Amino acid sequence: MKKILIMAGLAVGLFALVAASYDAFLEMGEKTVPSSQCNKCHKAIYADWAKDFHSKAFVNDPFKKASNAYSRQECLACHTAQEIAQEDALKLRPVHKEEGVNCTTCHLRNNMIYGPYKLVAKHKSEQDESMLKSAFCSGCHMPTYQEWQASGSQKQCQECHMPRAEGKLVTVFPLSALAPKRMVGQHLQMSEGLIKGAATITGQKGTGSVTISLTNTGAGHTMPTGKYGDYRMVLTTKVLDSGGQEVVSKEEVFSSQKDNGVPFNKTVKYSYPIPPGVGKDYKVKATLAYQVSGRPDMLVASWNAE
Template sequence: MRHNPLALGQTSIIVLFFGTLFISGCAPFSHLTWISPEGHDGPQASQCGACHVEQYQEWQGTAHAGAFTSKTFQEAAGSPAKEECLRCHAPLDINTGKTEARFFHQKEGVTCISCHLSQGKMHGPHPISALITPHPVQGNDPFYLSPALCATCHGETQTQWQKAAAGQQIRICQECHIPTVQRRAAKGTNLFSKILVSFDEKFQTRSHAITLENMVNFPGSVTITTRALNQGKDAPALAITISNNLPHDLPTGTFGEKEIQLALIFLKEGVQVAEKTVVVSNEKQPLAAGEIKKLQIPLSPAATRADTLRLNLERHCESRAGRPPIILSATIIDSVSEAFH
C-alpha cells in the first residue's frame, strides 16, 4: 500500500471539503479557466504557478515569456501592437489549430493559457491521476507531443523541417529543443496540498525552459573540418568546411538580425597570437538543412606559427544586446604548426 492511513483520512476530509464546495456551486478555482465575455480579462501565469511551481519557474525569462515585452517586438509591432502580430506574440488559444490575439495580460507573451486553455478545459499530454483537479482537464492530448504545436507559430521552420525529413523518421522539435524531466504535474506548497498531490503519478515530461542556452553544444548539429593549403609557401591559408546537419536552416527564423560566425583563435604555448572572425550565414542568407559551406581563410605569418587553433561557431543576435553569443560547436586542433612547416 502506497499511502498511510493518516494521509488517507486527511485526504477524505479534503475531498469532502472541495466536493461540498463544488456541489454548492461555489467552485473556488473557476477563475483559472474564466475569460471575460468581452475577452479583456482572464487567468494569469502566476496563478498557475501556485501549483505548477516548476513549470512556472522554467517558463519565466524564456523568449516565449518575453515575446511581447521584447524591445525589438515593441518597436516593430507599433503601439498598440498590431493584432496580426499578437496572434503569435500574445496568443489566446493555439489548441484550436489557429492563432488569435489575446487582449489581457499581454505582457506575458506566449503564456500558460496560450498553449493549454481551450474551451474551458486545461489540455495536456498525460493521463490524469489526481484525486481532484481544481480545474477541468483534458488529458492524453497528442497535440502536446507533436511538432504541430510548435508549427502553430514556427511555420517557416516547420516547412524547412518537413523538407529535411522528406518522409523519413527524424527527430521532432521537442527532442532537440527541450530537455526531459521526471515529475508530478503539480506541487504541494502547504500540508493539505502536499498530501493531495502525493496521490498523483510521476511521469516523464519536458521542461518549459525552451531556450537556446538549454541546448548548447548539441552534439553533431554542425560539423567543421579544416585543411591547410599552400603548406610552407607564400600564401598560407586554411580550407574550412562547415556542414549544417540540422533539419532546419542555420539560423532559422527571419526575425531578429541573427548571424552565425566562426571565430578562429590561434595560440602558441597557450598565448593568443592571432584571431579572425568570419560570417558563415545570417537570417537573410542562411545555410539550408544539409547544406555545406566552404571557406578559404588566408593566414598571417603569426597565425602559421601557432601550435593550437580553437574554432568556435557562434550564434549572435543584434536585437538582443547583452545576451552572450551561443556556442554551437567548439573544436580544438593542436597540430597547426606541423601543417605549415
C-alpha cells in the same frame, strides 16, 4: 500496494471535491487568468517558463521596435496569443499581454485546460497528445516548421526544445505528496545546453591555408531559423602564429534576414590563406555563436588545433 490504492483514492476524491471551484481557470478573453495563478501549484514549470524567451515575447525591445511600439496588429497575435491555432486564425489575448506566450496560450482552448497527459487535476482538464507533435508549434513558427518537414528529421520539436525528465507536475505540498511522478517536459525551451548540440565544427590545417567546415548536425531545421527578427549564427576563425600573434581573423555571418542559413545535415566550408612565413606551426580557434538582439550570445560549437 494497498497504501498506494488508498492514496490514489484520496487524490481522486480530493480533486473531484475542489474541481468546481477552479472553473475560473477555464475562462477566456477578458477573464483569462494570469500565469501567476498556475504558479500556485506548478512552481517548477512556472520557474522554467519565466526564464524562457516565450515569457518575454511581448516585452522585449527588439519586438517593441519591430512592431512600431505595438501598433502593427499583425505582429501581436503570435507574441501574446489567446490560444494555439493555425497561423491565419491566431487571436490576440486581451489581457496579461506582458506575459507573452504564457500558460494559457498553449494549454487553454475551448474553455478547457489541455495537456499531453491523461491525469486527474483540481481543475477540469483533457488530454491532447497533439501537444507532443511539431504541428502544434506551427501556428507561430510556420517557416521553421516547413524547414523541419523538409529536413527529414524524425524528432518532434518538443523532443529537443522540451526534453522530458522524471518529475511531478504539481510541486506544492500537500498536493505534491499525492501527485505521481511522470515524464515532465522542460519549459525552458532555449538553453545553452540545448543549442550546443545543433552544429559541429571541424578543420584541416595546411601550409598555405586552413579549411573550416561547419555542419548543421542537430538543429532539425535551418540554422539559424526564424522569419521575423534578426537571428544570427556567427562563425569566427582566428589563427595565431608560434609567438601567439594573431595573423588571421575571419567572420562568416549566417542570418535569418539574409536567408543564408545552413539547412539540416548540410555542410559549408571556408578556406583562409595563411600569411607567408607563418609555416605549419600555428594555432587555430574556430567558434560558432548564436546571436539575437537583446540576449546574451550562446556558444554553439568550437574547434581548436595546435
